[in-house]
Amino acid sequence: MSPLKKHATSLEMTFMVILFEIGSTPMFVLGSKAKQDAWLAMSVGAAAGFALLLLFLWIQRRLPEMELNGMLRFGFGRIAGGSISAIYCCYFAYESMRNLRDFGELTAIILLPATPMSVTMLVFLLIGGYAIWKGAETIFRLPEILLPGLMFFYFILIGMFLLMKGADFRRLMPVAENGLRPILNAALPDIVSFPFGQILVFLLLWSRWNRPGVPVKQTIWAYIGVSLFLIFMEAINIAVLGPDLTHSSVIPLLKAVRTLSGLKFIERLDILVTFMIFIGLLIKMLIFFYCSVRMASLLTNKSEKIWAVAVGAVIYAASFIERDYTQHIAIGLGPSLKIDVIFQVAIPLVLALALALRGRKGFNPPG
Amino acid sequence: MKLKFLSNRKPDFKTAQNSILPFHPLESSLDTNLAEIKRLIGHSADVVFRSLSNPSSDSPAISFIYIDGLVNSDLVSQAVIQPLTDHPLLKEQRPEQAFLLIKEQILPVGGLQECTTVETLLGMLFEGNAIILLDGSKIALAAGTSFWEKRSVNEPTSQGVIRGPKEGFTESLRTCTSMVRRRLKTADLRVEQYKIGRRTQTGVALVYLHGIASEQVLAEIRKRLDAIDTDSILESNYIEELIQDGGLTPFPTIMSTERPDAMAGGILEGQIGIIIDGTPFALLAPSTFFSFFQSSEDYYQRFDISSFLRLIRYSAFFVSMLLPALYIAITTFHQEMLPTTLLISLAAQREGVPFPAFIEALLMELTFDVLREAGVRMPRAIGPAVSIVGALVLGQAAVQAGLVSAAMVIVVSFTAISNFVIPSMAIANSIRLIRFMMMLFAGSLGLLGIMSFLMVLVIHMASLQSFGVPYLSPIAPMNPGYLKDIIIRAPLRNMKMRPSTYGSKEAPRQNLLPKEQQASGSPSEGQGNKNS
Structure with missing residues (x-):
């Protein structure tokens, strides 16, 4: 375990929140059950996620300078807190594994159909492992390099959709055809837990801000900005493809980009989308991987490098458990969502309750 | 700021510069001294020993040593040997007084230094000084008569520009420092000189602006230079490899330049120049990735x-x-x-x-x-x-x-x-x-x-x-204010502040006058106009 170094600048925090939340989200149309209202479902999800974010921020403000591990121990006592931390460690590893598998499957579909998934996933995991080996300071610098490039690509795509009249916003009509119920059904809890609830990981990252306190302002602005962006991307996706096609394709954004065939120079802008998927999934996988490693290293007082190897091996092995893509998706949309609710909502709520009760007893957290 | 230190050094290295020779103080007898010097130097064809001793008179015997080819022979004969042979008073003095007389009155040369050990004496000798040994005196004199064949100042071959100064550094350390000094006429410019290399005794000069270069980086560079214990420094890459941050990397973390104007520009931004005798390629540290894409010509064009x-x-x-x-x-x-x-x-x-x-x-x-x-x-x-x-x-x-x-x-x-x-x-x-x-x-x-x-x-x-500066700064960690000289080159008028990328303090480098006033008055733009 390395002592906590406060190295992340405000900008790094902001960029990290944005990049982490974007992740691979715009590739998929979440809440496609709500048909053309998926973007409304996204908005509802973002709003609910915002409530969760406020909860996490409240917890962090009550216990500044503390990481999730310490918070759980503080809230639930040594043994219970320790065990819950260990479970969280596994949860993060599981999430990392899901992203890894996602990547493996997507690569097999769009990039390298002939290459075995074990190779592509290994390469992907090794990149994550290398970043963790280099330490959190390096990880926090990555968004500053990657996010501008990523946003540039997104703006090219959006510009193309709008200029080449690919996007037809009438496809978003009629708004809320069947009332609010389908929208809410699609949004809760699916969209909340992916991607918005995943901001939970920042309970391990906020404490690295290089100023005293909690980067509340930075996080909230980043969250609002990224939510608007994600909602817009969702709307664009549907506007290009229409609700039915969106619902049926594996990667709607890729399909949408493939409609841009009017360009003579490059037939398809696949390369851009591939790049976006790569960066998005990598940063998600990396952060979950890192959080798992960090939790493990905090629990055992061992160095992060050792745990990076161990956790990496576990993640790699676990990524082969699911038989195929169908099962991967089925688990992702079924049991996984229920687990997410426990880890992203239930436990933090109980923790907050415990903290509130302690606070009434007259406890003043340091700082 | 995390500074990586050179960790795998041998524990027993010494920082003493002349550690290969034992320490020999000069004796008062001229013959003993000459014997000792001859023993150390051996029979080298280019070392000239010349004695002025007249046993019949009671004047002190004088000996000159210099290296042919490293001294200006005209200067040695006219300004050193001739005055000493001609001087009427010299013969009547006792050794101590004669020494003082020679030192303070007789010799018409600029640089005159005293040596009390054989080692410093040899060091002076190899730098082109003419050594004057006086019988009965435990101190030798070194007259600055150095002169050797040098390449004249030429256009840099590896970093050409269309518009901009056409002169490049040469192999002579002094010429290089003078070129920098000529561009930065300020009392803040400091030149610290080192001798590195047990056998080559290569002159290495740290050139920086006092108050602008980061003290922390400076201390780190001095420390790493002091830690160098090697046989030879023949080119700046020796220094570069020996002081660069550890770790295996294909990327250069120290910049080399042949252009005095590039070096002056770097020094003005807080970098530290390292000029090495014997090569026209000087080093600039710390360097970021993006500094390798900046050419000095960027600032000479619109x-x-x-x-x-x-x-x-x-x-x-x-x-x-x-x-x-x-x-x-x-x-x-x-x-x-x-x-x-x-x-x-x-x-x-x-x-x-x-x-x-x-x-x-x-x-x-x-x-x-x-x-x-x-x-x-x-x-x-x-x-x-x-x-x-x-x-x-x-x-x-x-x-x-x-x-x-x-x-x-x-x-x-x-x-x-x-x-x-x-x-x-x-x-x-x-x-x-x-x-x-x-x-x-x-x-x-x-x-x-x-x-x-x-x-x-x-x-x-x-x-x-x-040297503690993140390689990708100012992109990661990002400093949005400094981006105007990274991907693009903003107008000089808009770059009013000196960036603190290299660890220096941020400070205005231009008169912060509003545009209208500046247009009517004399515009004072450019890198040379800095206020520390």
Whole structure:
């Protein structure tokens, strides 16, 4: 375990929140059950996620300078807190594994159909492992390099959709055809837990801000900005493809980009989308991987490098458990969502309750 | 700020500069001293011993030692030997008084230093001083008579500009420092001199602006210079490799430059110049990745064209690194990404080629590297022959023979040309190596391989440091205010503050007058006008 170094600048925090939340989200149309209202479902999800974010921020403000591990121990006592931390460690590893598998499957579909998934996933995991080996300071610098490039690509795509009249916003009509119920059904809890609830990981990252306190302002602005962006991307996706096609394709954004065939120079802008998927999934996988490693290293007082190897091996092995893509998706949309609710909502709520009760007893957290 | 130290040093090294010789104080007897010096020097043809001793008179015996070729012989005979032989008073003095008389009155030379040990005496001797030994005195005098053949100041060969000063550094340390001093006429310019190398005793000068260069970085550089214990320093790369931050990396973390104006510009931004005697290539540390893409000419042209050229350079960087790899990846794995007509034309060209694209590219790239190396080494007279071989045989004939495709020749040539666009040879060379790795990854994993390796490079660069300065600053960690001299070059008027990228304090470097006033008064722009 390395002592906590406060190295992340405000900008790094902001960029990290944005990049982490974007992740691979715009590739998929979440809440496609709500048909053309998926973007409304996204908005509802973002709003609910915002409530969760406020909860996490409240917890962090009550216990500044503390990481999730310490918070759980503080809230639930040594043994219970320790065990819950260990479970969280596994949860993060599981999430990392899901992203890894996602990547493996997507690569097999769009990039390298002939290459075995074990190779592509290994390469992907090794990149994550290398970043963790280099330490959190390096990880926090990555968004500053990657996010501008990523946003540039997104703006090219959006510009193309709008200029080449690919996007037809009438496809978003009629708004809320069947009332609010389908929208809410699609949004809760699916969209909340992916991607918005995943901001939970920042309970391990906020404490690295290089100023005293909690980067509340930075996080909230980043969250609002990224939510608007994600909602817009969702709307664009549907506007290009229409609700039915969106619902049926594996990667709607890729399909949408493939409609841009009017360009003579490059037939398809696949390369851009591939790049976006790569960066998005990598940063998600990396952060979950890192959080798992960090939790493990905090629990055992061992160095992060050792745990990076161990956790990496576990993640790699676990990524082969699911038989195929169908099962991967089925688990992702079924049991996984229920687990997410426990880890992203239930436990933090109980923790907050415990903290509130302690606070009434007259406890003043340091700082 | 995290500073990495050189950790794997031997514990027993000494910082004493003359540690290979034992310490010998001078005796009062001239003969003993001369014997000792002769024993240490041996019989070298270029060392001149000359004695003025007249046993019949009671004047002190005097001996001169100098090295032929390192001294100005006219000066030695006129300003050292002649006054001492002619002087009427000298003969009547006792040794101590004679010594004082020589030191303070007789010798018409500028620099005069005292030596009390044989070691310092030899050091002075090898620097071109004429040594004066006086019988009965335990102190020797070293007269500054050094003069040797030097190359005159020429145009820099490796970093040419169209507009801008045309003079480059030379091999002489003093000439180099004077060139910097001439550009920075301020009391804050400090020149700290070191002698490094047990046998070469190479002069190394730290040049920096006091109050602007970061004290922390300065202390670290001094520490690393002091820690050097080596036989020889023959070129600035010796110093560069010995003091650069540890860790295996293909990227240079110290910049080398041949241009005094580039060095002055760097020093004004808080970098520290290291000038090494015997080479025209001086070092600038700390350096960030982006500083390797800035040419001093950027500031001698209008900002719009400079910005455009910078963008061209960054594109050339990516082309030089990625083009062959992209060609391999797309023709091998992702043909569907090409427009159909282009794909058909490429496929037709590759029809007769017996190798996979990766091998084809590898062969061509290696061929070009061989040609390039040959171009550097071969005698000038054979130059045209190599161009013919390169252009005709390896280009057109190879295509016609069906060994490589014409598209591959275009790719390789464009890659090679792009590599020369980058102003710094150091970073251009590191790309040459990275390119081969990139091609390997592209040949095995296609676009995924390229993206993966790019990501590894990004992570690697984000973790690099140059004397505590993050290598990718000011992008990561980002400082939005400093971006106006990174990707583009903003107008000078808009760059009012000196960036603190290199650890210096941020401070205005221009008069912060509003534009109207400045236009009516005398505009004081430019890098030279700094306020510390």
